[in-house]
Amino acid sequence: MTKAELRHIYKEKRASLSPQTVEDYSIAIANQLLELPIWDKMYFHVFLTMENQKEVKTEFILHILQGKDKNCLVSKSDFSTFKMKSYLLQDNTKIGLNVYGIPEPIDGIEIDHSKIEVVFVPLLAYDKKGHRTGYGKGFYDRFLNECAPNCVKVGLSFFPPENDITDILTTDVALDYCVTPEQVYRF
Ligand SMILES: Nc1nc2c(c(=O)[nH]1)N(C=O)[C@@H](CNc1ccc(C(=O)N[C@@H](CCC(=O)O)C(=O)O)cc1)CN2
Numbered sequence: 164m165t166k167a168e169l170r171h172i173y174k175e176k177r178a179s180l181s182p183q184t185v186e187d188y189s190i191a192i193a194n195q196l197l198e199l200p201i202w203d204k205m206y207f208h209v210f211l212t213m214e215n216q217k218e219v220k221t222e223f224i225l226h227i228l229q230g231k232d233k234n235c236l237v238s239k240s241d242f243s244t245f246k247m248k249s250y251l252l253q254d255n256t257k258i259g260l261n262v263y264g265i266p267e268p269i270d271g272i273e274i275d276h277s278k279i280e281v282v283f284v285p286l287l288a289y290d291k292k293g294h295r296t297g298y299g300k301g302f303y304d305r306f307l308n309e310c311a312p313n314c315v316k317v318g319l320s321f322f323p324p325e326n327d328i329t330d331i332l333t334t335d336v337a338l339d340y341c342v343t344p345e346q347v348y349r350f
Pocket residue numbers: 174210211212213218240247262263264265285286297298299300301302303
């Protein structure tokens with residue numbers, strides 16, 4: 164199926180989940196992450212959840228990272244250039260909601276994307292090769308292209324993979340893993 168078809172289907176699939184299911188599945192995903200070979204890394208990029216879109220709640224992942232004394236980076240999106248800037252998440256980091264309902268740091272210490280070792284990637288759908296689609300503005304494709312080639316890209320999803328996304332572009336960056344409440348998929 165195409166990205167446009169999958170976006171439509173997966174927005175509906177997410178909308179049909181109850182708040183309790185979103186919470187339970189998000190905790191299960193955070194627990195599955197403990198199985199990944201990423202815990203020797205120090206620089207982790209985490210998306211901040213759009214609650215209005217019933218995205219995977221990353222607060223449980225942030226707790227694990229903070230408990231392990233990792234550096235957590237969070238981003239601010241520029242909707243005129245479709246680019247993201249990343250900031251170190253600190254105890255005193257002020258977070259605000261942008262017009263799309265995305266929590267974002269107001270300011271802070273900017274970190275170069277080449278330093279990032281692990282990225283947790285938001286998505287609507289993904290396939291068995293690790294290709295993904297999000298909201299269609301290419302924010303994560305641009306961002307992942309700026310990260311080091313050996314940076315580990317971990318998708319988070321409530322659902323298993325589709326067989327095949329048919330309209331993949333050369334700028335699309337594939338995932339290394341996708342983690343669901345049930346299991347870890349490796350690509
Ligand atoms: N938490 C989170 N942060 C993220 C992303 C994401 O998927 N999740 N993004 C991943 O790339 C980027 C933001 N991408 C976005 C692209 C388009 C719209 C948007 O057009 N929203 C509309 C309609 C939503 C809909 O189609 O249902 C709106 O809110 O009115 C929002 C976010 C960067 N930050």
